[in-house]
Amino acid sequence: MMDLAQELVKGNHKAIARAISLAENNRTAAQEMMKKIFPKTGKSLVVGVTGSPGSGKSTLVDQMVVHLRKNGKKIGIVAVDPSSPFTGGAILGDRIRMMRHSTDPEVFIRSMAARGHLGGLAKATGEAIAILEAAGKDFILVETIGVGQDEVEVVKLADIVLVILIPGAGDEIQAFKAGIMEIADIFVLNKADSPGAEKTEKQLQAMLDLGFGGESVPPVVKTVAIEGKGVKNLVKEIHKLVESKSQEFIDSRKKRLISWMLRDIINDKIYQAVSQNIPESEFEILVERIFMREIDPYTVADEIVGRLKKAKA
């Protein structure tokens, strides 16, 4: 076996792909590699891109790649994709355009699927970002499907967060989920040549003025991603934001990612320790006894945690 860590820091795409798969499937097995590459991480600009389905996220990311490649930037794309058997096809269709970059040796594209358990998506994404950083990518674009709580968690891992809106999305803005407005560093009004663009922009501005109380309202950038319009300006705004925000701002974001990863790794290790101490068969018997109301779950939990603490490390 090739030395994965050594190969991926050279920017080898096959090694990157293999490393992300390893981190996704078996964190314990990936740990030695992650430890090795960790000193090389933390030097990329991580841009989170979120917005409702149909807002043109993939197209926008595609056009940002076109623009950034012209400037010689190395790019990693993590497409966070909670697809189900019912939706897989549709989402794949949206991504076809972006795949034209997959033959570019400086553009690495990876779809990450939800693993069915809460937070599982964000977990693997954190490690994928670290791997792409170690591989020397200048920009890492993290694109999400939808605007659920899970996606909010994922884009929080980014240094800069773009929230994409489209004209006529007034109702949608209303229906936006917890925290999505608050996490935006830049709003992108895409499809800005459509009817109602001006109205939506005004609604958004009014909302932002209200929500942010007039203080450091995030900029609104208009784009027509399908034609590449406004994308250059968007990238300029990102750079402007990074510069104006001072190093402290970016550092604080990077520390947030670290803090999040650390908690997550700890939780993961503890979860493993618990699983090792309670075989699935015993867990099922406990559930059955609770179901029969012979015992309550709080007492059972106390007993299990007590046992874990007594177990050898």
Next chain:
Amino acid sequence: MMDLAQELVKGNHKAIARAISLAENNRTAAQEMMKKIFPKTGKSLVVGVTGSPGSGKSTLVDQMVVHLRKNGKKIGIVAVDPSSPFTGGAILGDRIRMMRHSTDPEVFIRSMAARGHLGGLAKATGEAIAILEAAGKDFILVETIGVGQDEVEVVKLADIVLVILIPGAGDEIQAFKAGIMEIADIFVLNKADSPGAEKTEKQLQAMLDLGFGGESVPPVVKTVAIEGKGVKNLVKEIHKLVESKSQEFIDSRKKRLISWMLRDIINDKIYQAVSQNIPESEFEILVERIFMREIDPYTVADEIVGRLKKAKA
């Protein structure tokens, strides 16, 4: 202080409200109460109601309450509400209709807000369900906003899951998030008098036939919730499903809730133990050292977990 457990099992609404607040804000403090009421839980039918914003969930729940009250059923409603400062008002508006039931001594309504951390919503909801069960509610309706992963987790706690669609939602069906189609026991096509209802029904049926491979496809029930049309039939379908599915089906759902609660309580206790062993100030220093790349998060996590295991129970 009144004995909360004693009062809430009598069905006292003030006690129910206080108990849910206690469980939301401080699980440790709530534990003694939860232990006391636990033997009284598990006898209600828990119905999860989910669907996109604008699909008429609140109206449908409102009309189900009207119908169930005519039959003398006691009802608990948990409205899972991940509102943000930007959306709070809009969501509140949707709920005004439902509030007319709040003066009914046999209808308890509670909005639960997301607490900003992943899974926090589902956590408190599990306990709210248990409290309402102990309070003797026959039906517990768990209504969610949106169709994010968080909501999917929440409705999974229900015995029976309704997924609400509206005509013209073809694209929306495509954009549905992971697992939402799979978790439906009954599909409700609301606003069934709108143009395009028939087309959407056909699309949905085609999709279901494909997705379920023809085996035990969930029924599709048409309603016009705003006029109360089809609601009686929906309740009938729910009962029919419960009866046809046999006790085993309902038991397995109830065991799923228990299994989920047990894991969650264990995780919570462990998290507390970790927090007690690592003061926030030390955690921040560790994050800073990782940020400076003096050390990696995996090594830090190993050290912390090792320390936890050595700590006294």
